[in-house]
Amino acid sequence: MVANKDGFCTTEIIPITCMSYVLPEYLNHVLRSKYFVDYTIQCGYGVKMPRLSTNDACNGQIPLPPYNEQKHIVASIEGWFQLIDILESDKVDLDEAIQKAKSKILDLAIHGKLVPQDPNDEPAIELLKRINPKFTPFDNAHYPLEIPTTWCLTYVKDIVDNPSCKTFQILQSDINDIGQTPVVSQSSNYIEGYSDRNDCVFQNKNAVLIFGDHTRNLKYVDFNFIVGADGVKIIIPHISVKYSYYALQFIINGMRNRGYARHYSVLANSTIPVPPLAEQQRIVAKIEELFAVLDEIQKSIEA
Secondary structure, three states: OOOOOOOOOOOOOOOOOOOOOOOHHHHHHHHOOHHHHHHHHHHOEOOOOOEOOHHHHHHOOOOOOOHHHHHHHHHHHHHHHHHHHHHHHHHHHHHHHHHHHHHHHHHHHHOOOOOOOOOOOOOHHHHHHHHOOOOOOOOHHHOOOOOOOOOEEEEHHHOEEOOOOHHHEEOHHHOEOOOOEEEEOOOOOOOOEEEOOOOOOEOOOOOEEEEEOOOOOEEEEOOOEEEEOOOEEEEEEOOOHHHHHHHHHHHHHOOOOOOOOOOHHHHHOOEEEEOOHHHHHHHHHHHHHHHHHHHHHHHHHHO
16 A cells, blocks of 8 residues: 555565655556456465565566656556446446346336236136135235225235244255255245255145245245255145245335344235236246346346
């Protein structure tokens, strides 16, 4: 670094005073460059923090252009650094914009505004009555936002099964880096690890959702798996699993974080709008089409 005023330094720091024909800012960039870092690794000592002796530091060779060219190099480098800072800042802003766009897409989807309704679709109430012949529709007037007339409101707990995880659960210490069967937990990792145990595999006939009771993480899982440690809730929807995944994600996004307290009871007693089955499938297709575009944009800014 370039020090612009007098001060003190520790014994591990070598103060350098530049001669009149060496620009301090230029020397600073050279000493921080890969060129000089490689020299430090080659001649230095220490593993975690390689360092140079005073003698080796003074004997290091550096390229030295004319003074005016040093000025041009410094100006160019600092210009690029400013541009990188701007791009990094914009990247953060774009990341936030993409996440907001995804949230808005889910908002539109869950309220019947993402795809047009088809009057030929079987009303959702018929689907819900097949799930539960005693189903009684809610009064949609009590829902904060208007939904299409062919949709129905119900509780999440009334359209899902929630089997116990105990039979399929192993200890955190039993999770390995390799194995036959993926282990799914409530963490942010899609797959926590693997296990070779055959006595606790959840045979996934279609697809299920995994909800983190403490973490609120939601995962769509369409393969056989083993449950990792505590806090996992298996959710088996009676409607489209993919639509349930996106609808529950929307609900979870608006759920108050209770810290490490459990959240499933809140989710299970939340109200969920249910479209006709055919419309559920159209909604899922549209969400995934739009999310794919946003994901491509995300990849391009990370490249």
